[in-house]
Amino acid sequence: MIRKTLREFWPDTHGLRKWFVIGGILAIVAALCEVAAIALFAVITDEVLSQGDLGAFWTPAFTWLGLAAVAGVVSFAGSYLTSLGAERFLLKLRDRVFAHVQTLTPDFFNNRRLGDLMARLTDDIEAIEELVGSGLVKAFTTVVSVIFFAGAAFVVRWDLALVTFALIPAFLIVSKLFASRFRVAAGRERQSNGVMNSVIEESLSNQTLVQSYNRQATESKNLHRQGANWLRANMQQAWLSSMYGPTVQILQTTCMIVILGFGAWEISAGRLTIGGLLAFAAYLAYLYPAVQGLGQLALEISEAAAGSDRVQEILKARPGVTDRRTAEPLPARAAGRIAFERVGFTYPNRTRPALADLSFTAEPGDVVVITGPSGAGKSTLAKLLLRFYEPTSGRILLDGTDIRDITGASLRENITLLQQEGLVFSGTARENIAYGRPGATLEEIVEAAKLADAHDFINRLPGKYDTTLGQRGRLLSGGQLQRIAIARALLRDAPVLVLDEPMTGLDAATAARVMEPLRRLMAGRTTILITHDLRHVPDTARTIVLEPVRRSNRIKLRHMTPVMSRIAR
Structure with missing residues (x-):
């Protein structure tokens, strides 16, 4: 297990190893000073x-x-x-894991609890550092200290030292017995801690729902139940740690009594001086804790191994899509012509296709409405266009080029996704709009807000554009959040626009008001509008009606005036 963890995470220490090496050397020098000081005490x-x-x-x-x-x-x-190297290792490893997480498909996050992922990115990574970084330094310096103090004791009286060494395996046996149990307990504690964090995060994120439904007591009981699970797992760790210390202390005391008794007999026989015995006892006082430290390291390694398993589980998750070796970025801004050519897709670990044999084209300035019942694959279409997944069959073209031959980053620079929930960060209104184009000036941000019909309500906020919107934008209404998102999309100014249920959850008046800036956003762009609400669809839009794919993959095409409908069965 240690080799597996080191093989996975040792490369992350590149560039930092000098700090660990220097820290270890200095720790050895300190141990040598202690050996010499004890010798002076004997003198x-x-x-x-x-x-x-x-x-x-x-x-x-x-x-x-x-x-x-x-x-x-x-x-x-x-x-x-050593701490400097350890903290930089933590930063580097967390960056690496977080960067990997951000390559995973949205469904990865939908199937996992956020609090548990947060625990893996914090506590579990810290546990890995204790094994791969400072833990290795500690292990090395502890082993060297054992050698130094054992060697010094051997120089003072080799026969007493042999008796001492004969008792050391008892420490190692105890450590091994505790380590295996400690790893199991540590794994349970890590898992329960992640679940508890998830309960806290979900409850605090949904306090409006909790309070409006009077479910505070239920949430408290749920947290208490998960907290009790964590308590039991943590107390099992505490029990093992608490038992380990006294057990080793008893062994250490037994060894010291044996050595002092033997030393007293040697003094009475004139074969050993008091200073020699005191120096020997002092070396033992340093030696046995060092040996005990090796045992404690075994427990820490067990805990780190549990954290390593959880982090490696994330790193083993593969992105839904990776760039081909031959993929290239677009040489310039795309015109925006989109073509689906007999596209089919089946989600991993599922048997029924989400889409089958879907074909359509959309030119710059076109608005193509994708509608149909839930489960028909409307949002799947958007995920394929953004290359969160790749088609099982068929292909998708942008300006005549298969999007699989375009790097993912370049593709997404030319597509703006506007979802049904106006997603914002906890920063200011200005920062949230500028998220569409980092480095945008305030004038550009204000212009985008005006086009999105957001300027007036932003100016009524306490700090105007510098007002912090709160977590998930709780200071704003749903319509206001959507207009912030539209301003962000306008500022991004990509040639392809994907609108995923932009009116969901909005009343008729708010939807009508949001539709005006949406029309400005759609102007001149290739727009794919995914919606089940056709009340505000532009008259010139073409409509594609999707139906859930059944056993038959036949396609029926029917023409409607002025709406064109293609039904994928």
């Missing part, structure tokens, strides 16, 4: 305290003080540089 005990020679005290005393100062400085520097 002071045997040559100063035992003989009462004050004159012999000052040289080793000041040397000891100097070693302590050096150890303190290098220990601080090593810890800081």
